[in-house]
Amino acid sequence: MKALTFPKSSRLLKPSDYGKVFDDVQLRVPHRHFLILATPNSLGHARIGLVFSKKNLKLAVQRNRVKRRVRETFRHEQEFPALDIVVLGRRGLTELDNTALNATLTELWARLRKKNRQLQKPTTSELSGTGKGTG
Template sequence: MPNQGFPRCLRLLNAGDYRYVFEQADLKVHGKGMMALARWNTQGQPRLGLVVSKKNVKLAVQRNRFKRLVRESVRLRQEQLPGVDIVVMARRGVHELDNETLHRQLHGLWKRLIREASAATT
């Protein structure tokens, strides 16, 4: 069974990591209430960063729920995701989605990201 943890090596940790993705994103994938930007990295494994502003999601409990669900989703799919740095940004209204809908949105987001990444490499 593969390692299903979420160690520091799977996270974007500092402003430089985020800037690297924002400056020139190779892939852009939209979902309901969220958007993911991705850029190829040299680690060969996905790394995740999250941007959830107070302007878009007012309550801390809602921001934390969104971040927790996104991290869990990436943790479970880390073997399928390509070697990219991913920044997931929350949009207005994401807090209105229930957990099941959010899981479906994230599953579709990762499928589209994998499809676009494989198309970009061929």
């Protein structure tokens, strides 16, 4: 069973960490209420950063509730790929209750894993070794 903690090693802590994700987005998972941006890292485990603005979530209570739900669902994900992930909140998040938030986030994590597998999968020309200029 996974530990029930959220260590610093699982978080994006510095502005430079966020900058790397924003500057080199390789995976985008859009949703009506969220936007997830990710890029592979060399650490061997996933890290997450959260961006929820006052413009989209007016009250601190709302922002904190959504951040807790995002962290909790991320923590419960099994075998997450080595990615640096930034989760951005969009308008309308306050309309969702915790059950709907959990369901939405679980679906988004699955979509992110699927897109990562597609990104990692080599193309057919790389598999067959029949590229131009080989003969």
